[in-house]
Amino acid sequence: MKLKVYTVSSFAKTLEGGNPAGVVLDADSLSEKSMKKIAGAIGFSETAFVMKSDSAHFKVRFFTPEEEVDLCGHATIAAFYVLLSKGLIKPGIFLQETKAGILSVEVKEDSSIMMEQNVPSFYETVNKKEIADSLNITENEMIDVLPVQIVSTGLRDILIPVKNIDILNSIKPNFEEVSRISSKYNTIGYHVFTFESLYGSNAYCRNFAPLYGICEESATGTSNGALASYLHKYGNTKMGSDHQFVMEQGYSMKKPSEIIVELIVEGLVVTGVKVGGKVMNLTEIGVEI
Missing domain, CATH: 3.10.310.10 (Diaminopimelate Epimerase; Chain A, domain 1)
Structure with a gap:
Protein backbone atom coordinates (compact mmCIF):
# COMPACT_ATOMS: atom_id res chain seq x y z
CA MET A 1 0.00 0.00 0.00
CA GLN A 117 7.65 27.75 21.13
CA ASN A 118 8.01 27.34 24.88
CA VAL A 119 9.44 30.17 26.93
CA PRO A 120 13.19 29.56 27.26
CA SER A 121 14.72 27.39 29.93
CA PHE A 122 18.42 27.85 30.67
CA TYR A 123 20.29 24.83 31.95
CA GLU A 124 23.88 23.98 32.79
CA THR A 125 26.93 25.44 31.11
CA VAL A 126 29.24 22.92 29.44
CA ASN A 127 33.02 22.70 29.55
CA LYS A 128 34.40 24.54 26.52
CA LYS A 129 37.39 22.24 26.05
CA GLU A 130 35.14 19.18 25.93
CA ILE A 131 33.03 20.80 23.21
CA ALA A 132 36.00 22.25 21.29
CA ASP A 133 37.73 18.86 21.17
CA SER A 134 34.61 17.21 19.74
CA LEU A 135 34.46 19.88 17.01
CA ASN A 136 38.19 19.67 16.27
CA ILE A 137 38.71 23.35 17.11
CA THR A 138 40.48 25.11 19.99
CA GLU A 139 38.95 26.96 22.92
CA ASN A 140 40.62 30.13 21.55
CA GLU A 141 38.34 29.91 18.52
CA MET A 142 35.28 30.29 20.76
CA ILE A 143 33.98 33.63 22.02
CA ASP A 144 35.51 34.14 25.47
CA VAL A 145 32.78 36.18 27.11
CA LEU A 146 29.87 33.91 26.24
CA PRO A 147 29.15 30.51 27.79
CA VAL A 148 28.58 27.19 26.08
CA GLN A 149 25.15 26.51 27.53
CA ILE A 150 22.16 24.21 27.21
CA VAL A 151 19.01 26.15 26.34
CA SER A 152 15.55 24.93 25.37
CA THR A 153 12.41 26.43 23.88
CA GLY A 154 11.06 22.90 23.38
CA LEU A 155 14.19 20.82 22.80
CA ARG A 156 17.48 20.94 24.72
CA ASP A 157 20.39 22.15 22.55
CA ILE A 158 23.99 23.01 23.38
CA LEU A 159 24.62 26.57 22.12
CA ILE A 160 28.23 27.20 21.11
CA PRO A 161 29.59 30.68 20.16
CA VAL A 162 32.62 30.86 17.82
CA LYS A 163 34.50 33.91 16.63
CA ASN A 164 33.86 34.06 12.89
CA ILE A 165 32.38 32.43 9.79
CA ASP A 166 35.70 30.99 8.61
CA ILE A 167 36.07 29.03 11.84
CA LEU A 168 32.46 27.88 11.71
CA ASN A 169 32.59 26.78 8.07
CA SER A 170 35.85 24.90 8.62
CA ILE A 171 34.51 22.76 11.47
CA LYS A 172 34.71 19.02 10.83
CA PRO A 173 33.09 17.44 13.88
CA ASN A 174 33.98 14.12 15.44
CA PHE A 175 30.42 12.86 15.18
CA GLU A 176 30.96 9.97 17.59
CA GLU A 177 32.07 12.45 20.24
CA VAL A 178 29.25 14.87 19.42
CA SER A 179 26.77 11.99 19.85
CA ARG A 180 28.38 10.89 23.12
CA ILE A 181 28.33 14.40 24.58
CA SER A 182 24.78 15.04 23.36
CA SER A 183 23.67 11.85 25.10
CA LYS A 184 25.67 12.69 28.25
CA TYR A 185 23.84 16.01 28.63
CA ASN A 186 20.45 14.72 27.39
CA THR A 187 20.42 17.13 24.46
CA ILE A 188 19.43 16.87 20.81
CA GLY A 189 22.75 18.22 19.56
CA TYR A 190 24.96 21.25 18.99
CA HIS A 191 23.90 24.64 17.62
CA VAL A 192 27.12 26.47 16.73
CA PHE A 193 26.92 30.16 15.80
CA THR A 194 28.89 33.32 15.12
CA PHE A 195 27.86 36.98 15.05
CA GLU A 196 29.49 37.41 11.65
CA SER A 197 26.91 37.02 8.89
CA LEU A 198 26.60 37.14 5.13
CA TYR A 199 23.55 39.42 4.90
CA GLY A 200 23.47 41.47 8.11
CA SER A 201 21.64 38.86 10.18
CA ASN A 202 21.97 38.43 13.93
CA ALA A 203 23.83 35.13 13.64
CA TYR A 204 25.21 32.60 11.17
CA CYS A 205 24.70 29.01 12.35
CA ARG A 206 25.42 25.33 11.86
CA ASN A 207 23.55 22.52 13.62
CA PHE A 208 24.82 19.00 14.37
CA ALA A 209 22.55 16.27 15.77
CA PRO A 210 24.20 12.92 14.92
CA LEU A 211 22.67 11.25 17.99
CA TYR A 212 19.34 11.49 16.14
CA GLY A 213 20.73 10.51 12.75
CA ILE A 214 21.26 14.10 11.56
CA CYS A 215 24.91 14.88 10.92
CA GLU A 216 24.05 18.44 9.90
CA GLU A 217 20.75 20.25 9.47
CA SER A 218 20.20 23.21 7.15
CA ALA A 219 17.55 25.03 9.24
CA THR A 220 16.40 24.35 12.80
CA GLY A 221 13.50 26.26 14.27
CA THR A 222 13.75 25.13 17.89
CA SER A 223 17.52 25.70 18.05
CA ASN A 224 17.20 29.23 16.72
CA GLY A 225 14.36 30.00 19.14
CA ALA A 226 16.76 28.97 21.90
CA LEU A 227 19.56 31.01 20.33
CA ALA A 228 17.49 34.22 20.16
CA SER A 229 16.60 33.74 23.82
CA TYR A 230 20.28 33.22 24.66
CA LEU A 231 21.25 36.38 22.73
CA HIS A 232 18.62 38.34 24.61
CA LYS A 233 19.82 37.02 27.98
CA TYR A 234 23.45 37.88 27.27
CA GLY A 235 22.74 41.30 25.77
CA ASN A 236 23.50 40.79 22.07
CA THR A 237 24.20 44.29 20.73
CA LYS A 238 22.78 43.46 17.29
CA MET A 239 19.30 42.92 18.72
CA GLY A 240 16.67 45.28 17.40
CA SER A 241 14.32 47.14 19.70
CA ASP A 242 11.41 45.04 18.44
CA HIS A 243 13.14 41.85 19.65
CA GLN A 244 13.13 40.31 16.18
CA PHE A 245 16.08 38.21 15.07
CA VAL A 246 17.14 36.83 11.70
CA MET A 247 19.36 33.75 11.62
CA GLU A 248 21.31 32.41 8.64
CA GLN A 249 21.83 28.67 8.37
CA GLY A 250 22.46 26.02 5.72
CA TYR A 251 24.99 28.02 3.69
CA SER A 252 27.74 25.53 4.54
CA MET A 253 25.51 22.86 2.94
CA LYS A 254 24.60 25.02 -0.07
CA LYS A 255 21.01 25.16 1.24
CA PRO A 256 20.54 28.85 2.12
CA SER A 257 18.01 29.26 4.90
CA GLU A 258 16.58 32.20 6.84
CA ILE A 259 14.89 31.72 10.20
CA ILE A 260 12.91 34.56 11.79
CA VAL A 261 12.54 34.65 15.58
CA GLU A 262 10.29 37.05 17.48
CA LEU A 263 10.61 37.35 21.25
CA ILE A 264 7.84 38.77 23.42
CA VAL A 265 9.59 40.52 26.31
CA GLU A 266 8.11 42.01 29.47
CA GLY A 267 10.72 43.98 31.36
CA LEU A 268 13.77 41.79 30.89
CA VAL A 269 11.85 38.51 30.86
CA VAL A 270 11.06 36.57 27.69
CA THR A 271 7.38 35.63 27.94
CA GLY A 272 6.92 34.34 24.40
CA VAL A 273 8.93 32.93 21.49
CA LYS A 274 7.79 32.66 17.86
CA VAL A 275 9.84 31.13 15.06
CA GLY A 276 9.03 31.04 11.38
CA GLY A 277 9.78 31.79 7.78
Whole structure:
Protein backbone atom coordinates (compact mmCIF):
# COMPACT_ATOMS: atom_id res chain seq x y z
CA MET A 1 0.00 0.00 0.00
CA LYS A 2 1.26 3.44 -0.92
CA LEU A 3 0.85 6.39 1.40
CA LYS A 4 0.71 9.98 0.14
CA VAL A 5 3.49 12.10 1.62
CA TYR A 6 4.06 15.81 0.96
CA THR A 7 7.53 17.28 0.99
CA VAL A 8 8.45 20.96 1.31
CA SER A 9 11.49 23.08 2.18
CA SER A 10 10.93 25.18 5.30
CA PHE A 11 12.81 28.42 6.02
CA ALA A 12 13.99 28.53 2.39
CA LYS A 13 15.92 31.63 1.35
CA THR A 14 16.21 30.34 -2.25
CA LEU A 15 14.69 27.49 -4.25
CA GLU A 16 17.77 25.42 -3.43
CA GLY A 17 17.61 26.34 0.25
CA GLY A 18 15.67 25.55 3.36
CA ASN A 19 15.26 22.37 5.33
CA PRO A 20 13.20 19.61 3.70
CA ALA A 21 10.49 17.95 5.77
CA GLY A 22 7.92 15.29 5.11
CA VAL A 23 4.25 15.79 6.00
CA VAL A 24 1.61 13.09 6.33
CA LEU A 25 -2.00 14.24 6.72
CA ASP A 26 -4.79 12.19 8.33
CA ALA A 27 -2.22 10.06 10.16
CA ASP A 28 -4.56 8.90 12.96
CA SER A 29 -4.62 5.28 11.80
CA LEU A 30 -0.83 4.90 11.62
CA SER A 31 1.01 3.02 14.34
CA GLU A 32 4.16 4.40 15.90
CA LYS A 33 6.08 1.64 14.14
CA SER A 34 4.62 2.73 10.78
CA MET A 35 5.46 6.38 11.44
CA LYS A 36 9.07 5.46 12.22
CA LYS A 37 9.24 3.38 9.05
CA ILE A 38 7.81 6.20 6.92
CA ALA A 39 10.19 8.77 8.39
CA GLY A 40 13.10 6.43 7.68
CA ALA A 41 11.95 5.83 4.11
CA ILE A 42 11.61 9.55 3.40
CA GLY A 43 15.04 10.12 4.95
CA PHE A 44 14.60 13.78 5.87
CA SER A 45 15.71 15.01 9.27
CA GLU A 46 12.06 15.16 10.40
CA THR A 47 8.63 14.13 9.19
CA ALA A 48 5.41 15.53 10.70
CA PHE A 49 2.30 13.38 11.15
CA VAL A 50 -0.90 15.41 11.43
CA MET A 51 -3.82 13.96 13.39
CA LYS A 52 -7.09 14.93 15.05
CA SER A 53 -6.92 16.44 18.53
CA ASP A 54 -9.42 16.77 21.37
CA SER A 55 -7.57 19.75 22.85
CA ALA A 56 -6.28 21.70 19.81
CA HIS A 57 -6.98 22.17 16.11
CA PHE A 58 -4.47 19.44 15.24
CA LYS A 59 -2.19 16.96 16.95
CA VAL A 60 1.26 16.68 15.36
CA ARG A 61 3.93 14.04 16.04
CA PHE A 62 7.49 14.38 14.77
CA PHE A 63 9.90 11.61 13.78
CA THR A 64 13.53 11.71 12.72
CA PRO A 65 14.88 8.69 10.78
CA GLU A 66 15.88 7.27 14.20
CA GLU A 67 13.53 8.53 16.92
CA GLU A 68 10.42 10.49 17.81
CA VAL A 69 11.12 14.01 19.11
CA ASP A 70 8.82 16.23 21.16
CA LEU A 71 8.83 19.18 18.77
CA CYS A 72 10.30 20.26 15.45
CA GLY A 73 10.21 23.82 14.18
CA HIS A 74 10.76 23.29 10.47
CA ALA A 75 8.39 20.30 10.31
CA THR A 76 5.68 22.36 12.05
CA ILE A 77 6.15 25.10 9.46
CA ALA A 78 5.95 22.44 6.74
CA ALA A 79 2.79 20.84 8.14
CA PHE A 80 0.80 24.06 8.33
CA TYR A 81 1.99 25.17 4.90
CA VAL A 82 0.69 21.89 3.44
CA LEU A 83 -2.63 22.31 5.28
CA LEU A 84 -2.90 25.83 3.83
CA SER A 85 -1.88 24.77 0.31
CA LYS A 86 -4.45 21.96 0.28
CA GLY A 87 -7.24 24.32 1.35
CA LEU A 88 -7.72 22.65 4.74
CA ILE A 89 -7.05 25.88 6.62
CA LYS A 90 -7.02 29.60 5.84
CA PRO A 91 -4.69 32.29 7.23
CA GLY A 92 -5.21 32.64 10.96
CA ILE A 93 -4.03 31.37 14.33
CA PHE A 94 -4.23 27.68 15.20
CA LEU A 95 -3.31 25.44 18.12
CA GLN A 96 -1.22 22.31 17.69
CA GLU A 97 -0.96 19.58 20.31
CA THR A 98 2.62 18.30 20.59
CA LYS A 99 4.63 16.35 23.14
CA ALA A 100 6.17 19.70 24.10
CA GLY A 101 2.71 21.08 24.93
CA ILE A 102 -0.09 22.90 23.12
CA LEU A 103 1.45 25.65 21.02
CA SER A 104 0.01 28.26 18.66
CA VAL A 105 0.85 28.59 14.97
CA GLU A 106 0.16 31.74 12.94
CA VAL A 107 -0.48 31.32 9.22
CA LYS A 108 0.02 34.70 7.57
CA GLU A 109 -1.58 36.11 4.43
CA ASP A 110 1.73 35.87 2.55
CA SER A 111 1.82 32.10 3.36
CA SER A 112 4.69 32.47 5.81
CA ILE A 113 4.24 30.55 9.04
CA MET A 114 5.19 31.55 12.60
CA MET A 115 5.05 28.96 15.37
CA GLU A 116 4.98 29.46 19.11
CA GLN A 117 7.65 27.75 21.13
CA ASN A 118 8.01 27.34 24.88
CA VAL A 119 9.44 30.17 26.93
CA PRO A 120 13.19 29.56 27.26
CA SER A 121 14.72 27.39 29.93
CA PHE A 122 18.42 27.85 30.67
CA TYR A 123 20.29 24.83 31.95
CA GLU A 124 23.88 23.98 32.79
CA THR A 125 26.93 25.44 31.11
CA VAL A 126 29.24 22.92 29.44
CA ASN A 127 33.02 22.70 29.55
CA LYS A 128 34.40 24.54 26.52
CA LYS A 129 37.39 22.24 26.05
CA GLU A 130 35.14 19.18 25.93
CA ILE A 131 33.03 20.80 23.21
CA ALA A 132 36.00 22.25 21.29
CA ASP A 133 37.73 18.86 21.17
CA SER A 134 34.61 17.21 19.74
CA LEU A 135 34.46 19.88 17.01
CA ASN A 136 38.19 19.67 16.27
CA ILE A 137 38.71 23.35 17.11
CA THR A 138 40.48 25.11 19.99
CA GLU A 139 38.95 26.96 22.92
CA ASN A 140 40.62 30.13 21.55
CA GLU A 141 38.34 29.91 18.52
CA MET A 142 35.28 30.29 20.76
CA ILE A 143 33.98 33.63 22.02
CA ASP A 144 35.51 34.14 25.47
CA VAL A 145 32.78 36.18 27.11
CA LEU A 146 29.87 33.91 26.24
CA PRO A 147 29.15 30.51 27.79
CA VAL A 148 28.58 27.19 26.08
CA GLN A 149 25.15 26.51 27.53
CA ILE A 150 22.16 24.21 27.21
CA VAL A 151 19.01 26.15 26.34
CA SER A 152 15.55 24.93 25.37
CA THR A 153 12.41 26.43 23.88
CA GLY A 154 11.06 22.90 23.38
CA LEU A 155 14.19 20.82 22.80
CA ARG A 156 17.48 20.94 24.72
CA ASP A 157 20.39 22.15 22.55
CA ILE A 158 23.99 23.01 23.38
CA LEU A 159 24.62 26.57 22.12
CA ILE A 160 28.23 27.20 21.11
CA PRO A 161 29.59 30.68 20.16
CA VAL A 162 32.62 30.86 17.82
CA LYS A 163 34.50 33.91 16.63
CA ASN A 164 33.86 34.06 12.89
CA ILE A 165 32.38 32.43 9.79
CA ASP A 166 35.70 30.99 8.61
CA ILE A 167 36.07 29.03 11.84
CA LEU A 168 32.46 27.88 11.71
CA ASN A 169 32.59 26.78 8.07
CA SER A 170 35.85 24.90 8.62
CA ILE A 171 34.51 22.76 11.47
CA LYS A 172 34.71 19.02 10.83
CA PRO A 173 33.09 17.44 13.88
CA ASN A 174 33.98 14.12 15.44
CA PHE A 175 30.42 12.86 15.18
CA GLU A 176 30.96 9.97 17.59
CA GLU A 177 32.07 12.45 20.24
CA VAL A 178 29.25 14.87 19.42
CA SER A 179 26.77 11.99 19.85
CA ARG A 180 28.38 10.89 23.12
CA ILE A 181 28.33 14.40 24.58
CA SER A 182 24.78 15.04 23.36
CA SER A 183 23.67 11.85 25.10
CA LYS A 184 25.67 12.69 28.25
CA TYR A 185 23.84 16.01 28.63
CA ASN A 186 20.45 14.72 27.39
CA THR A 187 20.42 17.13 24.46
CA ILE A 188 19.43 16.87 20.81
CA GLY A 189 22.75 18.22 19.56
CA TYR A 190 24.96 21.25 18.99
CA HIS A 191 23.90 24.64 17.62
CA VAL A 192 27.12 26.47 16.73
CA PHE A 193 26.92 30.16 15.80
CA THR A 194 28.89 33.32 15.12
CA PHE A 195 27.86 36.98 15.05
CA GLU A 196 29.49 37.41 11.65
CA SER A 197 26.91 37.02 8.89
CA LEU A 198 26.60 37.14 5.13
CA TYR A 199 23.55 39.42 4.90
CA GLY A 200 23.47 41.47 8.11
CA SER A 201 21.64 38.86 10.18
CA ASN A 202 21.97 38.43 13.93
CA ALA A 203 23.83 35.13 13.64
CA TYR A 204 25.21 32.60 11.17
CA CYS A 205 24.70 29.01 12.35
CA ARG A 206 25.42 25.33 11.86
CA ASN A 207 23.55 22.52 13.62
CA PHE A 208 24.82 19.00 14.37
CA ALA A 209 22.55 16.27 15.77
CA PRO A 210 24.20 12.92 14.92
CA LEU A 211 22.67 11.25 17.99
CA TYR A 212 19.34 11.49 16.14
CA GLY A 213 20.73 10.51 12.75
CA ILE A 214 21.26 14.10 11.56
CA CYS A 215 24.91 14.88 10.92
CA GLU A 216 24.05 18.44 9.90
CA GLU A 217 20.75 20.25 9.47
CA SER A 218 20.20 23.21 7.15
CA ALA A 219 17.55 25.03 9.24
CA THR A 220 16.40 24.35 12.80
CA GLY A 221 13.50 26.26 14.27
CA THR A 222 13.75 25.13 17.89
CA SER A 223 17.52 25.70 18.05
CA ASN A 224 17.20 29.23 16.72
CA GLY A 225 14.36 30.00 19.14
CA ALA A 226 16.76 28.97 21.90
CA LEU A 227 19.56 31.01 20.33
CA ALA A 228 17.49 34.22 20.16
CA SER A 229 16.60 33.74 23.82
CA TYR A 230 20.28 33.22 24.66
CA LEU A 231 21.25 36.38 22.73
CA HIS A 232 18.62 38.34 24.61
CA LYS A 233 19.82 37.02 27.98
CA TYR A 234 23.45 37.88 27.27
CA GLY A 235 22.74 41.30 25.77
CA ASN A 236 23.50 40.79 22.07
CA THR A 237 24.20 44.29 20.73
CA LYS A 238 22.78 43.46 17.29
CA MET A 239 19.30 42.92 18.72
CA GLY A 240 16.67 45.28 17.40
CA SER A 241 14.32 47.14 19.70
CA ASP A 242 11.41 45.04 18.44
CA HIS A 243 13.14 41.85 19.65
CA GLN A 244 13.13 40.31 16.18
CA PHE A 245 16.08 38.21 15.07
CA VAL A 246 17.14 36.83 11.70
CA MET A 247 19.36 33.75 11.62
CA GLU A 248 21.31 32.41 8.64
CA GLN A 249 21.83 28.67 8.37
CA GLY A 250 22.46 26.02 5.72
CA TYR A 251 24.99 28.02 3.69
CA SER A 252 27.74 25.53 4.54
CA MET A 253 25.51 22.86 2.94
CA LYS A 254 24.60 25.02 -0.07
CA LYS A 255 21.01 25.16 1.24
CA PRO A 256 20.54 28.85 2.12
CA SER A 257 18.01 29.26 4.90
CA GLU A 258 16.58 32.20 6.84
CA ILE A 259 14.89 31.72 10.20
CA ILE A 260 12.91 34.56 11.79
CA VAL A 261 12.54 34.65 15.58
CA GLU A 262 10.29 37.05 17.48
CA LEU A 263 10.61 37.35 21.25
CA ILE A 264 7.84 38.77 23.42
CA VAL A 265 9.59 40.52 26.31
CA GLU A 266 8.11 42.01 29.47
CA GLY A 267 10.72 43.98 31.36
CA LEU A 268 13.77 41.79 30.89
CA VAL A 269 11.85 38.51 30.86
CA VAL A 270 11.06 36.57 27.69
CA THR A 271 7.38 35.63 27.94
CA GLY A 272 6.92 34.34 24.40
CA VAL A 273 8.93 32.93 21.49
CA LYS A 274 7.79 32.66 17.86
CA VAL A 275 9.84 31.13 15.06
CA GLY A 276 9.03 31.04 11.38
CA GLY A 277 9.78 31.79 7.78
CA LYS A 278 8.95 31.01 4.18
CA VAL A 279 8.27 27.64 2.56
CA MET A 280 9.05 26.49 -1.00
CA ASN A 281 9.05 23.38 -3.20
CA LEU A 282 5.82 21.59 -2.34
CA THR A 283 5.82 18.14 -3.93
CA GLU A 284 3.94 14.88 -3.46
CA ILE A 285 5.42 11.39 -3.30
CA GLY A 286 4.20 7.86 -2.55
CA VAL A 287 5.78 5.75 0.19
CA GLU A 288 5.17 2.03 0.61
CA ILE A 289 3.91 0.99 4.05
